[in-house]
Amino acid sequence: MKIVETVAEVREQVKAWRKEGLTVGLVPTMGYLHEGHQSLIAKACAQNDRVVVSIFVNPTQFGPNEDLESYPRDLEHDAALCESTGAALIFHPTPEEMYPKGFCSFVDMNVLTKELCGLSRPVHFRGVCTVVSKLLHIVQPDKAYFGEKDAQQLAVIRRMVLDLNMNVEIVGCPIVRESDGLAKSSRNTYLSPAERKAALVLSKSIFAGKQLAEAGETDAAKLVQAMTKIIEAEPLAKIDYVKVVDLMTMQQIPKLDRPFLAAIAVYIGKTRLIDNFMMQAGGTAE
Ligand SMILES: Nc1ncnc2c1ncn2[C@@H]1O[C@H](COP(=O)(O)OP(=O)(O)OP(=O)(O)O)[C@@H](O)[C@H]1O
Ligand SMILES: CC(C)(CO)[C@@H](O)C(=O)[O-]
Ligand code: BAL
Numbered sequence: 001m002k003i004v005e006t007v008a009e010v011r012e013q014v015k016a017w018r019k020e021g022l023t024v025g026l027v028p029t030m031g032y033l034h035e036g037h038q039s040l041i042a043k044a045c046a047q048n049d050r051v052v053v054s055i056f057v058n059p060t061q062f063g064p065n066e067d068l069e070s071y072p073r074d075l076e077h078d079a080a081l082c083e084s085t086g087a088a089l090i091f092h093p094t095p096e097e098m099y100p101k102g103f104c105s106f107v108d109m110n111v112l113t114k115e116l117c118g119l120s121r122p123v124h125f126r127g128v129c130t131v132v133s134k135l136l137h138i139v140q141p142d143k144a145y146f147g148e149k150d151a152q153q154l155a156v157i158r159r160m161v162l163d164l165n166m167n168v169e170i171v172g173c174p175i176v177r178e179s180d181g182l183a184k185s186s187r188n189t190y191l192s193p194a195e196r197k198a199a200l201v202l203s204k205s206i207f208a209g210k211q212l213a214e215a216g217e218t219d220a221a222k223l224v225q226a227m228t229k230i231i232e233a234e235p236l237a238k239i240d241y242v243k244v245v246d247l248m249t250m251q252q253i254p255k256l257d258r259p260f261l262a263a264i265a266v267y268i269g270k271t272r273l274i275d276n277f278m279m280q281a282g283g284t285a286e
Helices: 007-019 034-048 075-084 124-139 148-163 186-190 191-198 200-214 218-231
Strands: 003-006 024-029 050-055 088-092 143-147 169-173 237-246 260-268 272-279
Touching: 003 007, 007 024, 007 050, 007 088, 024 034, 024 124, 034 050, 034 075, 034 143, 050 075, 050 124, 050 237, 075 088, 088 124, 124 143, 124 148, 143 148, 148 169, 148 260, 148 272, 186 260, 186 272, 191 200, 200 218, 200 260, 200 272, 218 237, 218 260
Parallel strands: 003 088, 024 050, 024 143, 050 088, 143 169
Antiparallel strands: 237 260, 260 272
């Protein structure tokens, strides 16, 4: 497995693979890899001849008061995980490589990015769309892999690829959880032992909402109410949002009569964590 820092090196490698007729998968990440990322890499390796993992803490998707500087980084550990999982190349660019002096082109989106995480992170999805577009142009993969943990991001990227006629298949991958239910996230490392315990209200709320929907509840407000109650019982938790939205448009819906996403964002102390479940109408897992 190779680690490269420049766009030119990625292009050269992918060109050589294409000459051999090989298929290429891309797994975009911000590094500090865990079993959630590993499941994406493993799926990509199963479905493609060669897999590129990008590791880049993308400055344009962080707001001014967010954790860009403190975001955890460990390239040595990440490289070992990528290699043992079967990736062929890590693309680990510098910010200057991705955003050279004079950079001024961005990919933005309406509607889908104005809800949920977009409300408390107004510049976030513009940064995500821009960097993912760049990565897709640089690598030109057959398939690119994204986690359902970031469900709004997945919906936004699917829409961007459709709207901008990008020639790539977007593959969604299920949420990987700790044994006690907490969704794996690089940001879990910020949690103190007491906060780590408190963070369990996220998955408890998600599992309770899912159970209610599976039992036939069709009123979105009732779902939100039940999920909210569980989080509010935890003194260390502060709700950013608990919402039920149409899976395609990310707009809030009153009835669970179509494929939907129940999504939450909760501050545990200073750490903002997200979780969700998706379902078809009538209690079938998405
Ligand atoms: N627990 C998980 N299960 C499945 N996919 C995941 C999980 N955590 C992250 N991913 C996916 O991995 C990709 C890279 O995510 P990222 O590097 O931001 O990791 P993260 O752990 O979500 O970090 P953060 O703390 O920023 O939320 C994204 O497509 C994301 O959805
Ligand atoms: C897709 C992504 C790698 C873009 O920076 C990031 O938003 C993430 O890790 O989910
Ligand atoms: N997994 C999403 C990346 C971010 O929170 O910036």
